[in-house]
Amino acid sequence: MVAVAVPRYIAAFLCVLSMEIIPGLPNDVAFECLIRISFDQFPKAASVSRAWNAVIKQPEFHRRREVSGLTRPVIVMAQSMDGLIKSNLFKVYRLTLFEPVKRRWRNFPPIPEMVEGMPVFCGVAGIGPELVVIGGCDPVTCRVQNSVFIYDFISATWRRGADMPGEDRLFFGCATSEEDGTVVVAGGHNGDNMSLKSTLAYDVARDTWTTLPDMSIERNECRCVFHRGKFHILGGYNMDTQEDSKQPVETLDLVTRQWRIINDTVTDYAIISAQATYVEIDGVIYTIKGRREMVALEDATWVFVSRVPNNTSRVAYVTGWQGKMMVIIENAENGRAKRAYVLELKTKKWTKVKIPSEFRGYVESGCCIHI
Numbered sequence: 001m002v003a004v005a006v007p008r009y010i011a012a013f014l015c016v017l018s019m020e021i022i023p024g025l026p027n028d029v030a031f032e033c034l035i036r037i038s039f040d041q042f043p044k045a046a047s048v049s050r051a052w053n054a055v056i057k058q059p060e061f062h063r064r065r066e067v068s069g070l071t072r073p074v075i076v077m078a079q080s081m082d083g084l085i086k087s088n089l090f091k092v093y094r095l096t097l098f099e100p101v102k103r104r105w106r107n108f109p110p111i112p113e114m115v116e117g118m119p120v121f122c123g124v125a126g127i128g129p130e131l132v133v134i135g136g137c138d139p140v141t142c143r144v145q146n147s148v149f150i151y152d153f154i155s156a157t158w159r160r161g162a163d164m165p166g167e168d169r170l171f172f173g174c175a176t177s178e179e180d181g182t183v184v185v186a187g188g189h190n191g192d193n194m195s196l197k198s199t200l201a202y203d204v205a206r207d208t209w210t211t212l213p214d215m216s217i218e219r220n221e222c223r224c225v226f227h228r229g230k231f232h233i234l235g236g237y238n239m240d241t242q243e244d245s246k247q248p249v250e251t252l253d254l255v256t257r258q259w260r261i262i263n264d265t266v267t268d269y270a271i272i273s274a275q276a277t278y279v280e281i282d283g284v285i286y287t288i289k290g291r292r293e294m295v296a297l298e299d300a301t302w303v304f305v306s307r308v309p310n311n312t313s314r315v316a317y318v319t320g321w322q323g324k325m326m327v328i329i330e331n332a333e334n335g336r337a338k339r340a341y342v343l344e345l346k347t348k349k350w351t352k353v354k355i356p357s358e359f360r361g362y363v364e365s366g367c368c369i370h371i
């Protein structure tokens with residue numbers, strides 16, 4: 001008989017299930033009960049017993065939640081706090097959380113080391129039940145920092161990650177590959193205001209950084225998204241020329257470590273602001289062109305999808321989850337979040353989302369996590 005190697009996480013999970021999870025219940029039934037608890041109850045549930053804590057921390061626990069359709073979207077945003085300024089340049093930022101299913105807004109636990117406020121212009125990404133905050137500027141000194149902070153939704157605690165290596169980097173793009181637990185950082189500009197074409201990969205579980213091949217061109221304020229297993233770079237501009245309308249879409253295969261340009265021609269829909277936000281939903285990349293037109297990337301061509309209702313201001317942020325997209329509109333005069341809408345992609349029906357006054361700050365960055 002040939003011995004079959006059992007992956008470490010499965011072996012650990014089998015060991016966990018050898019313990020009694022809930023007295024009086026078979027472990028498979030008890031497990032089905034646990035995967036149905038709400039994500040905001042993870043810390044309390046993990047503190048009930050060693051068995052519960054061990055089960056909730058296993059990757060298989062979260063995989064089963066997802067397969068069973070029990071995960072819920074959670075949107076985390078870096079938002080400015082109205083009226084608070086720590087320097088002559090920067091407002092004070094905080095993390096806020098929005099639960100689309102419950103339509104509930106609330107403050108996110110602050111980073112203990114950042115008592116003066118969130119890093120300004122930081123990157124925000126989600127990996128499984130964890131949130132990663134990368135880089136940005138110190139809100140008081142304005143100094144660029146390459147710090148990494150990770151929030152664990154299971155333990156409701158922050159921890160410090162390995163600093164982003166290399167030269168100072170600001171206004172970079174970043175996106176997450178859920179398949180291998182990697183955050184890829186690309187472009188931006190350095191301390192000499194020179195646009196960059198370098199890329200890095202951060203393995204959250206191993207807390208390690210890897211240098212990836214350079215893009216073909218320098219891109220400041222580029223936007224990134226993983227699409228069909230590949231890392232996509234869209235938009236951005238070179239600080240020397242300030243041109244952003246002729247940048248091709250580039251993709252990076254993390255397995256072969258090869259870049260490829262997927263469109264080198266400019267169409268009307270490709271001329272989208274460097275500050276546009278791109279999001280992948282159900283295998284399709286979407287963004288907003290101009291003030292109202294939602295477009296999708298199909299076969300290297302941007303096609304019209306829908307129009308954002310009653311919008312004469314700039315779209316500040318776009319995100320999405322299965323079958324739905326959320327758009328936050330900002331006030332043209334002060335940059336504050338003015339209103340929000342959720343689009344049902346199948347029916348093209350828009351629904352207005354109420355934003356409480358205390359959560360109307362400018363949205364600098366954000367991500368949607370499924371927990």
